[in-house]
Each structure stands twice: as structure tokens, then as C-alpha cells.
Amino acid sequence: MDTDDDFMSNLSSEDDMLPDDSDNDVSGDEDFGFDDEPDTYIDSQKEIGHKKQPVYDISFKVFRPADIKKQQDELINEVNMILTISKEEAAILLRHFRWNKERLIEDYMDRPGQVLDAAGLAQSSARPSKLQVVPGFACDICCEDGPGLQSFALKCGHRYCADCYRHYLSQKIRAEGEAARIQCPSEGCNLIIDARSLDLLVTADLTERYHELLHRTYVEDKETLKWCPAPDCKNAVECAVKKKDLDKVVPTVSCACGHRFCFGCILNDHQPAPCELVKKWLKKCADDSETANWISANTKECPKCNSTIEKNGGCNHMTCRKCKHEFCWMCMGLWSEHGTSWYNCNRFEEKSGTDARDAQARSRVSLERYLHYYNRYANHEQSARLDKDIYHKTEKKMVQLQKESGMSWIEVQYLNSASQALQTCRQTLMWTYAFAFYLARNNLTEIFEDNQKDLEMAVEALSEMFERPITELAAPKLKVEIMDKTSYCNKRRVILLEDTAQNLAEGRWTFNIELTGSGTNGGSGTRR
Amino acid sequence: MPVQFAAKRLSKELQKISNSLPPGIMLVSAEDLEEWLLDIKVLDSNPLYLNETYRLKFRFSSTYPIEPPEVVFVKLPDRPIPIHPHIYSNGIICLDLLGAQGWSPVQNVESIAMSLQSMLTGNSKNERPQGDEEFVRGNRLRPRDIEFYYHDNDV
Numbered sequence: 001m002d003t004d005d006d007f008m009s010n011l012s013s014e015d016d017m018l019p020d021d022s023d024n025d026v027s028g029d030e031d032f033g034f035d036d037e038p039d040t041y042i043d044s045q046k047e048i049g050h051k052k053q054p055v056y057d058i059s060f061k062v063f064r065p066a067d068i069k070k071q072q073d074e075l076i077n078e079v080n081m082i083l084t085i086s087k088e089e090a091a092i093l094l095r096h097f098r099w100n101k102e103r104l105i106e107d108y109m110d111r112p113g114q115v116l117d118a119a120g121l122a123q124s125s126a127r128p129s130k131l132q133v134v135p136g137f138a139c140d141i142c143c144e145d146g147p148g149l150q151s152f153a154l155k156c157g158h159r160y161c162a163d164c165y166r167h168y169l170s171q172k173i174r175a176e177g178e179a180a181r182i183q184c185p186s187e188g189c190n191l192i193i194d195a196r197s198l199d200l201l202v203t204a205d206l207t208e209r210y211h212e213l214l215h216r217t218y219v220e221d222k223e224t225l226k227w228c229p230a231p232d233c234k235n236a237v238e239c240a241v242k243k244k245d246l247d248k249v250v251p252t253v254s255c256a257c258g259h260r261f262c263f264g265c266i267l268n269d270h271q272p273a274p275c276e277l278v279k280k281w282l283k284k285c286a287d288d289s290e291t292a293n294w295i296s297a298n299t300k301e302c303p304k305c306n307s308t309i310e311k312n313g314g315c316n317h318m319t320c321r322k323c324k325h326e327f328c329w330m331c332m333g334l335w336s337e338h339g340t341s342w343y344n345c346n347r348f349e350e351k352s353g354t355d356a357r358d359a360q361a362r363s364r365v366s367l368e369r370y371l372h373y374y375n376r377y378a379n380h381e382q383s384a385r386l387d388k389d390i391y392h393k394t395e396k397k398m399v400q401l402q403k404e405s406g407m408s409w410i411e412v413q414y415l416n417s418a419s420q421a422l423q424t425c426r427q428t429l430m431w432t433y434a435f436a437f438y439l440a441r442n443n444l445t446e447i448f449e450d451n452q453k454d455l456e457m458a459v460e461a462l463s464e465m466f467e468r469p470i471t472e473l474a475a476p477k478l479k480v481e482i483m484d485k486t487s488y489c490n491k492r493r494v495i496l497l498e499d500t501a502q503n504l505a506e507g508r509w510t511f512n513i514e515l516t517g518s519g520t521n522g523g524s525g526t527r528r
Numbered sequence: 529m530p531v532q533f534a535a536k537r538l539s540k541e542l543q544k545i546s547n548s549l550p551p552g553i554m555l556v557s558a559e560d561l562e563e564w565l566l567d568i569k570v571l572d573s574n575p576l577y578l579n580e581t582y583r584l585k586f587r588f589s590s591t592y593p594i595e596p597p598e599v600v601f602v603k604l605p606d607r608p609i610p611i612h613p614h615i616y617s618n619g620i621i622c623l624d625l626l627g628a629q630g631w632s633p634v635q636n637v638e639s640i641a642m643s644l645q646s647m648l649t650g651n652s653k654n655e656r657p658q659g660d661e662e663f664v665r666g667n668r669l670r671p672r673d674i675e676f677y678y679h680d681n682d683v
Binding site: 140186 | 533536537540541591593594595628632633634635
């Protein structure tokens with residue numbers, strides 16, 4: 001069943017791309033107007049321009065474990081040939097230079113001795129190490145000195161018996177998870193043990209673990225590679241987006257396993273919101289800074305001693321329990337200023353009251369604003385989960401229905417596409433609300449909100465159809481409607497993402513918080 | 529097999545140190561191959577450690593000498609815990625040599641004792657590590673499980 005799911009999710013991600021193609025076709029039509037112009041060069045350039053990916057889509061590549069190995073091997077072979085050093089040594093040097101081949105070669109040409117030293121390689125050109133029986137040898141680790149004892153030494157000549165070496169390596173690999181920087185057991189010797197020597201010494205299962213750990217360092221060392229964070233997924237994704245560009249793009253990538261995630265922060269896909277905004281939003285939602293906000297919106301402070309007071313009934317003449325200060329709950333002004341018109345506070349213009357009321361109102365508005373966006377954000381998050389549940393339930397029924405009505409497996413796949421569309425669109429919608437929360441109002445926000453509204457309406461309509469009883473779902477008319485709505489939703493999503501990504505790339509959004517520096521606290525992200 | 533491995537090496541070491549040890553280091557007891565006690569003295573006239581003898585406890589696991597032994601100072605009526613910026617008042621020692629990163633299987637009981645001896649000899653600071661009180665009160669970990677942060681190497 002799992003493989004089916006994978007297969008389908010691959011399909012539907014291709015579906016995602018379809019609307020773009022059709023968009024290109026439409027704009028391509030406009031191009032035909034220039035066809036009578038003789039300059040074909042410009043035309044072909046335009047062609048290329050149109051074939052370009054949508055702005056919000058960044059290019060990336062998925063690598064399976066075998067690809068990762070192949071890449072490493074290619075780099076190693078190259079360095080091996082250029083610098084005439086062994087493959088094992090090339091690998092150690094490359095790791096030392098974090099797989100920056102150009103820098104390695106340049107530095108090595110300039111001062112080979114220093115480079116070898118720093119990387120933990122011997123300078124001597126002695127033959128590769130092998131297991132040996134050396135007469136009169138006594139192992140410094142186990143004190144064994146019997147005749148015929150197999151021993152091993154790296155080029156540094158620190159010789160130990162094969163058994164001790166084996167113990168030492170298995171301790172490093174198994175218990176300490178070390179691979180790329182295992183040094184000679186001798187004290188103070190920083191020679192690195194290479195893969196070939198290791199293969200000579202340890203058993204097959206340990207070699208496997210060692211190579212797995214080495215692979216990991218390759219991905220972890222390279223800035224352009226990241227592991228897919230999905231559970232049990234062994235793939236890595238390559239993407240050229242730099243850390244400093246994360247305020248300009250939201251680099252969503254999609255692994256071959258079907259998991260969509262942000263290359264910048266490894267969280268689930270959060271387009272259109274940039275990483276820094278997401279971080280602030282999640283922190284704000286998790287924080288109890290909102291508790292403080294509730295308190296300030298629903299309670300008042302004694303104007304004199306600042307004790308927090310929640311009024312739970314009674315008249316407006318307050319006497320603070322703590323400091324005995326008497327004030328009016330309505331206008332926060334001194335009760336003594338109220339004169340004779342005591343129980344209907346009309347002292348609206350009183351200076352002592354306005355300041356207190358302003359602060360109160362501001363925090364109330366800010367809380368309401370936050371809750372407005374948060375509710376919608378949380379709602380889409382929850383609905384996406386419910387849609388998934390419904391799909392799983394429906395899937396079972398569809399299997400049943402297949403048997404009874406004679407519809408084929410292919411014929412019921414439109415439900416899968418609908419479910420996928422619902423989930424991706426809701427994921428996008430969810431983040432549009434976090435995005436909107438931090439957005440400062442201008443003309444662009446209106447377009448954004450219109451796009452958001454269109455997508456939301458389409459999604460809700462599709463969701464509603466999707467929840468119809470199974471007997472209705474089998475009707476051909478509804479099937480067509482669902483298929484239409486599905487592709488409409490996908491199209492609306494693409495339009496929204498195009499628009500936001502374009503403006504983000506051109507730096508046209510204004511946010512009400514600082515997105516680059518970490519100095520501002522997300523907790524107080526309100527308009528000033 | 530690993531037990532035998534440690535045993536072989538430890539009996540060799542024991543044989544050697546029973547015969548001779550550098551000045552200022554004395555073997556107190558080595559009843560089995562799991563726990564040994566040694567006494568150390570600072571030989572020069574460092575006023576911090578003058579006329580004092582300190583008791584060291586070595587505990588060996590079955591993976592010794594691939595893994596380092598656990599070494600602590602023990603407090604007895606006539607054996608105080610030496611004052612040193614890397615020695616906590618409960619006897620736990622912060623020394624990179626005794627951690628997985630700094631350890632080398634070529635090290636042995638004698639070399640550890642000598643390292644500790646010279647660590648005391650070279651010290652002139654009459655102080656405990658930072659946060660000693662809190663660490664001694666709160667620590668429930670065995671020395672090998674503590675993540676020491678070796679922040680200065682000049683003491």
C-alpha cells in the first residue's frame with residue numbers, strides 16, 4: 001500500500017505543475033502577435049524566458065544513497081588523478097576541505113606539507129599499510145608479545161596488534177559514532193585512519209556502519225545538501241539557495257519520498273511565508289506571551305499601584321484592595337474628579353483617564369488581531385488533518401465501491417488528487433495567515449488578500465464536495481465537478497504563490513517586524 | 529573475550545607497578561582487576577599541597593584500555609581532596625586525558641597518576657572549579673558520563 005501512496009503522490013506533484021504549463025501556453029499565444037517580425041533571435045529568447053520555472057519554485061535535486069556515494073567517488077577520483085595521491089588520502093583531504101575541490105587543489109599545490117599535516121595525513125611516501133608479523137613486537141595496548149602476533153601501523157609507525165586496533169575502531173565507530181576523524185591510537189598522534197586500512201582491520205558489519213557514517217559527513221559537510229527530514233527517508237536534497245537569501249525566497253523542495261519541506265529551515269513546507277517569519281510566528285504561538293496579552297486585554301491595572309484587577313461585577317467605583325486608591329473602572333480617572341454625576345461616567349475628556357484607556361485599547365486591538373489570524377491559521381491546520389482522515393475513510397469505501405459499481409482503480413483516483421490538492425492548498429492557506437499577521441498594510445496587501453480569499457473559497461467548496469456521502473461521490477456529475485474544482489484550487493494556489501514570491505524576491509513587502517535581525521522579539525509583533 | 533582483554537593488560541600493568549613506581553606515587557591496594565587505590569604526593573614545595581597525601585581510586589571497565597578508566601580522588605580522615613581549579617570538592621577530576629576524546633589506549637595507570645601529579649605540581653591557584661558547590665550538590669552522574677567542557681588548558 002505504501003508504494004501505491006508514493007506512486008500517487010509523485011503523480012499529483014506532477015499535477016501541481018500542470019497549471020503552470022497551461023499558463024505558459026496562454027501567454028505564449030500573445031507572443032504569436034510578434035511572429036511577423038523578422039528578428040527571430042528575440043523570439044527564441046522569449047521562448048526560453050517562458051519555459052522558466054515559476055518564481056516560487058526553486059530548482060533542486062533529490063539524491064538517493066547510491067547517488068551520494070557516486071558523487072563522492074567522482075570527486076575522489078578526480079583529486080586522485082590530479083594530485084597523484086591514493087584514493088583514501090584524497091578522501092581524507094576532501095573531507096578536511098569540506099569537499100571544496102578547487103580550494104583543496106589550490107592549497108595543496110601551494111604547500112602540500114602543511115595541507116597534509118592539517119588534514120591528518122603522513123608526508124612519507126611509504127607503501128600502504130598492511131597487517132604484518134614483526135619479530136620482537138610487543139603491543140603497547142594489551143602487552144601481548146607472543147610470536148606470530150599480527151600487527152598494524154599507519155604511516156606514523158605507531159604499531160599495535162590487530163586485535164587492539166579492532167577493539168579501538170569498534171569503540172570509536174559503534175559507541176562514539178566517529179568515522180571521518182578517527183585518529184591513530186597513540187597519544188598525541190593525529191594521523192587519520194583511512195578507509196582502506198579500516199577495511200583491512202574490521203569485520204563487515206562495522207565497515208558498513210563506518211561507510212554509512214562517512215556518507216553522512218558528506219551531506220552534513222556540504223552547505224548545498226540536506227537530508228530529507230521524513231522518518232526513514234534516506235535521500236538527500238541539493239539546493240543552491242544560500243542562507244543569506246532566505247528573506248528573498250522560500251525554498252520549498254519535495255523529496256522523492258513525497259515529503260515537502262523547506263530547504264532553509266527543514267520545517268514542513270511553509271510557502272509563502274519566509275523562514276524568519278515562520279520562526280517568529282511559531283514562537284509567538286508557543287509562547288505564553290499571549291497569556292500576557294490576554295491579561296492586558298481583559299484586566300485593568302490600578303492606576304496608582306499597578307495591581308492587576310479583573311472586574312467581575314458590581315459598580316464602577318473601584319477601590320483598590322492593595323493601595324486603597326479610588327478610581328472609575330470606566331474611564332480610569334480619579335473617582336474624586338467625578339463630582340456629582342457619579343454613576344454615569346461622562347468624563348470622557350479627562351486627561352488622567354485617556355492615557356490609561358489608550359494603552360488598554362491598543363492591547364485589546366492587538367490581541368484581537370492576533371486571534372483573528374491565529375484562528376484561521378489553526379483552523380486550516382486542523383482541517384488539513386481532517387481532510388486526510390476523510391480521505392482514508394473514503395479510500396476504504398472506494399475500494400468497496402469499486403467492487404460493486406465496476407469503477408476501476410484508475411477511475412477513482414480523482415479522489416486522491418482532490419485530497420492531495422486540499423492538503424497542499426490548506427498548508428499554503430495556513431501560512432498565508434501567519435504571513436498576513438506580520439504584513440504592514442499597503443496596496444499590495446489588498447491583492448494578496450483577494451488571492452487568499454479566492455483560494456480559500458475554492459478550497460472550502462472542494463472540501464464540501466469531498467465530504468459528500470459515498471453514494472453521491474460515485475455519480476459522474478460530481479466526479480467532473482470535483483476534478484474541475486481540484487484543478488481550479490491548484491491554479492489559485494499557484495497564482496497566490498507566484499504573486500507573493502515575486503514581491504518577496506523584489507523586496508516589495510513591508511513587514512511590521514524586523515525579519516533579518518534576531519533582535520526584535522516576536523512576542524510583541526504588533527503595529528505601532 | 530573483552531573481559532579477558534582488559535584482564536591481561538591490567539595484570540601486566542600490576543606486575544610492573546608492584547615492582548617500581550615513580551617517586552611520590554604508591555600503590556595502596558589492587559585486590560582485583562576492577563578497582564585499584566593509589567596514593568600520590570606532590571614532591572616539590574608547592575605550599576598548596578605541602579605534607580599532604582592524596583588517595584586516588586581507579587575503576588576499570590571491561591573495555592579498558594580502549595576506554596579510559598574512571599579516576600577520582602577519595603576523601604578519608606587523613607586524605608583530603610586536593611584544591612585545584614579542575615578538581616571538584618567531591619573528588620571528580622576534569623581532565624581531557626580521562627575523557628573519550630583525550631584518551632589514548634597507550635595511556636596507563638602509571639601515566640595517569642603522573643599526569644595528575646604534575647597537574648597539582650604546576651598549579652598555583654588556591655581555588656575550586658567554577659560552580660563547584662552547585663555541581664557537587666546536584667551531580668548524580670558518574671564521571672564518565674559528564675560532558676566536561678575543557679575551556680582552558682593553561683592550568
